[in-house]
Amino acid sequence: MLPxxxxxxxxxxxxxxxxxxxxPLIRLFILGWQDSLGANPIQFVEHSTGTWALVMLxxxxxxxxxxxxxxxxxxxxxxxxxxLLMFFYVCLHFLxxxxxxxxxxxxxxxxxxxxxxxxxVGFSAFVLTIPLAFTSNNFMMRRLKGRWKTLHxxxxxxxxxxxxHFWWLVKKDITEPFIYATVLAMLLGIxxxxxxxxxxxxx
Amino acid sequence: xxxxxTRRASDSLSSEITPPHVFxxxxxxxxxxxxxxxxxxxxxxxLFSINAEAAVQxxxxxxxxxSSYGADEKLTPYEDVxxxxxxxxxxxxxNDPAHEALLFKPTPWTVSIEGAVKKAxxxxxxxxxxxxxLQERIYRMRCVEGWSMVIPWVGFPLADLIKxxxxxxxxxxxxxxxxxxERSMPRVRVPILDWPYTEGLRMDEAMNPLTIMAVxxxxxxxxxxxxxxxxxxxxxxxxFKGAKAIVKIRFTDKMPQTTWMxxxxxxxxxxxxxxxxxxxxxxxxxSERRIGGGLFSPRIKTKMFNGYAEQVAQLYTGxxxxxxY
Numbered sequence: 001m002l003p004x005x006x007x008x009x010x011x012x013x014x015x016x017x018x019x020x021x022x023x024p025l026i027r028l029f030i031l032g033w034q035d036s037l038g039a040n041p042i043q044f045v046e047h048s049t050g051t052w053a054l055v056m057l058x059x060x061x062x063x064x065x066x067x068x069x070x071x072x073x074x075x076x077x078x079x080x081x082x083x084l085l086m087f088f089y090v091c092l093h094f095l096x097x098x099x100x101x102x103x104x105x106x107x108x109x110x111x112x113x114x115x116x117x118x119x120x121v122g123f124s125a126f127v128l129t130i131p132l133a134f135t136s137n138n139f140m141m142r143r144l145k146g147r148w149k150t151l152h153x154x155x156x157x158x159x160x161x162x163x164x165h166f167w168w169l170v171k172k173d174i175t176e177p178f179i180y181a182t183v184l185a186m187l188l189g190i191x192x193x194x195x196x197x198x199x200x201x202x203x
Numbered sequence: 204x205x206x207x208x209t210r211r212a213s214d215s216l217s218s219e220i221t222p223p224h225v226f227x228x229x230x231x232x233x234x235x236x237x238x239x240x241x242x243x244x245x246x247x248x249x250l251f252s253i254n255a256e257a258a259v260q261x262x263x264x265x266x267x268x269x270s271s272y273g274a275d276e277k278l279t280p281y282e283d284v285x286x287x288x289x290x291x292x293x294x295x296x297x298n299d300p301a302h303e304a305l306l307f308k309p310t311p312w313t314v315s316i317e318g319a320v321k322k323a324x325x326x327x328x329x330x331x332x333x334x335x336x337l338q339e340r341i342y343r344m345r346c347v348e349g350w351s352m353v354i355p356w357v358g359f360p361l362a363d364l365i366k367x368x369x370x371x372x373x374x375x376x377x378x379x380x381x382x383x384x385e386r387s388m389p390r391v392r393v394p395i396l397d398w399p400y401t402e403g404l405r406m407d408e409a410m411n412p413l414t415i416m417a418v419x420x421x422x423x424x425x426x427x428x429x430x431x432x433x434x435x436x437x438x439x440x441x442x443f444k445g446a447k448a449i450v451k452i453r454f455t456d457k458m459p460q461t462t463w464m465x466x467x468x469x470x471x472x473x474x475x476x477x478x479x480x481x482x483x484x485x486x487x488x489x490s491e492r493r494i495g496g497g498l499f500s501p502r503i504k505t506k507m508f509n510g511y512a513e514q515v516a517q518l519y520t521g522x523x524x525x526x527x528y
Contacts, residue, residue, distance in 0.1 A: 032498055038298070039287030040350060041498045103501045112487055168485070171348070172466060173295035173395050 004074040014081055021085045024052045025092070042100045049093035054162055056086035058183055061159060065190040080136045083155075087133040094126050118168035125161035128154050159184055262424040266337060267357050273341030279352035279495045281421050287494060288428045289346065290447060291396055292381070292388035299390075300428035307387050309431035309448070318453035319373040326367075328432045332418060335363035339422070340415055342438035344445075345477045345509045349486040352494045356436055357419030362410045364452075370406075374454035377409045378402070379435055379446040396462050402435065402446040403459035403473065405518075413438055413514050416449075439508040439515045441475045472528040476519070477509035481528050 005013060028048055031037045037044045060082040063075050102109050113123045132152055134140070141148050163184055166177040286301045293303035312328040337357055345351045365377070383391045383399035391398050408414065417436045418425055425431040430447025437444045443463055453459075463471035470484055479489040490502040508515050519527075 035497065037498065039283035039494050040297070040492070042492065043350075045498070100498060101502075108487070108490065108502075115482060116485055116487070118485060171295075171485075172291070 004072075010074070010077055014078065017078070017081065018085070021052075021056070021088075024048060024089075042096070045096045045100060046093065049089050049096055050166075053086050053089035053093055054166065054180055056082055056089055057155075057159060057162060058180070058187065060086055061155065061184070061187045065187050068190055068194045083136055084133060087129050090126055090129055118165055121161045121168070122165035125158045125165060128158050128161070132158075156188070159188075261426075264337065264357055264419045264422060264424060267419075267422070268336065268338045270338045270340055272339075273343070273353065273355075276341055276343065276353040278341070278355055279493070283495050284352060284354055284420060285426050285428060287352075289348075289442065290428055290430070292383065292391050292398070292400065292448075293428065294390050295395065303389055304427035307427040307431070309425075309427060312432050312450075314433070314449060315451045316368045316453075317451065318378070318455050319371045320454055321369040321371060324368075331364070331416075331433060334367050335359035337418065340417075340436070342436060343509055344436075344438065344442050345491060345505065347441040347443060347471070347475070347483060347486065347488075349488070349491050350494055351491045351503075351505075351509075355421055356415060356417040357422065358415040358417035358436065360412055361414045361416050361435070362412065364416055365409060368452065368454070370454045373456045375406055375456045376454070376458055377404050377406065378451075378453040378455055378459040379404075379449050380451035380453065381446050382448040382450045397465050398462075399450075400446055400462045401459065402444055402461050404435075404437065404444075405458075407518055408437070408515075411515060411518065413511060439477055439511040441477060443471070444475050474519075474524070474527050476524065476528075477505065478507060478524055478528070479505040480507075481525055 028037075028045060032041065032045075060079055063079040063082070066075055067073055098104060098109055102112070113119050132154060135144060135148065135151060144151065163177060163181045166180060167174060170177055287297045288300040289297065290300040290304070293300040293307075310328060313325045314328070314331060315323070315325050317323045337359055339355055339357050341353060341355045343351055343353050370377075379402045381400035381402075382388070385391050404414070415436050417430070417434050418432060420426070420429060425434065430445070430449075433449050434447040435445045435449065458473055461471070461473060463475075464473060477488075482488050489505055491505045492502050493500065506512070
């Protein structure tokens with residue numbers, strides 16, 4: 001097995017990942033500039049940013065299963081960055097919603113959130129990501145100590161809300177949300193399986 | 204068809220409906236995309252362009268008259284009208300029908316008239332074109348998903364077709380049944396909806412002068428992805444009422460069960476009148492986005508009966524439109 005990367009290598013690796021993670025955003029800018037975002041460009045932007053937020057969330061959640069399955073630990077150092085990349089796309093997604101979709105008409109936005117369950121769960125997930133994003137740094141991690149871990153368990157609730165958000169949005173063909181739900185179920189399943197094994201050992 | 208359709212000099216022959224270069228272009232695109240990924244450089248083409256030009260045969264309709272309907276409306280561009288379609292027989296993505304329906308053959312075509320009629324019969328699409336003089340109707344189309352378009356349809360009043368069908372006194376409703384052909388419609392094999400797609404109208408709604416059978420748009424034969432060769436257009440109702448590629452028209456005395464009523468009875472009703480006051484569980488119905496406005500176009504207010512209240516509101520006097528959504 002390859003040796004764990006050095007601190008310097010991790011630093012560069014993070015830079016490369018961040019650069020790659022910006023491609024979907026750059027793509028939106030280029031497509032928008034060329035006026036080729038399709039017939040419903042606003043929905044295109046909403047769906048694209050939403051999808052990438054979900055992808056980043058699932059990558060974030062796969063760091064621990066990789067450790068459990070392979071014993072590798074160095075990738076845990078990337079987890080916070082992936083979480084922040086998710087938050088980045090979540091913010092763009094929310095911005096597209098309040099700006100491009102609703103033009104900051106707060107009354108209509110409040111109505112939309114209150115009235116439509118899929119919007120409500122999505123909005124709740126967004127609100128829950130805020131404390132996680134602000135406490136993702138080492139300083140807050142040290143300050144919060146044991147509570148940090150408890151707080152960051154919110155990510156599981158967020159993940160489930162996000163899948164619901166996607167599932168309820170779709171009119172009839174649930175193929176896409178089903179694929180993401182399956183990946184999430186696997187990631188959570190691996191955790192549950194290993195926890196269960198640990199408990200059995202202790203007993 | 205020769206009677207009513209003229210070819211433009213630039214039109215391709217029917218033997219070239221999907222010219223080989225279209226397929227080759229696709230191949231090349233896949234190759235280039237693959238190479239550029241390998242090279243670690245995303246080229247300006249491919250990844251950064253989502254509009255795959257489809258070379259389709261476009262045929263002008265020779266004889267139709269203009270009408271005053273919607274003359275003051277700004278038309279939704281042809282490109283958007285023909286690439287943003289809900290037509291699940293060809294896929295659930297809005298872009299899918301434009302690609303997947305390329306090889307669909309809307310001729311020869313016969314429409315079967317059955318149920319409460321003097322005599323059941325089959326009418327060829329050529330004869331349907333001769334039922335009444337064709338006219339252009341510019342209508343707003345409001346989709347239940349919260350977007351809308353302005354489309355210059357070419358068609359004729361459904362009332363003329365109904366007269367020709369000679370319904371009996373038992374005919375209280377009309378049912379429209381779309382083609383569900385597994386071979387030419389790839390997604391019919393997938394049970395996303397209960398095929399064939401079925402829609403219906405009350406007799407007085409069907410006879411309303413606003414209700415038309417469309418056989419074309421933008422002065423041309425109806426593109427496959429928009430419901431060729433013949434589709435229903437009921438401009439004061441949500442777009443899903445407009446059954447496409449109709450093969451059967453049945454007159455009944457009972458309210459027909461429509462496809463979307465079966466798929467989600469709490470979301471889709473029989474009437475499906477555009478109504479900004481009755482919200483959908485998923486989408487805001489008080490406002491809509493007009494397609495073609497680009498990235499920075501605010502929503503516009505949705506009007507009762509999609510702005511056709513003057514012509515149709517009397518059809519529903521005394522009815523609770525909250526219950527009969």
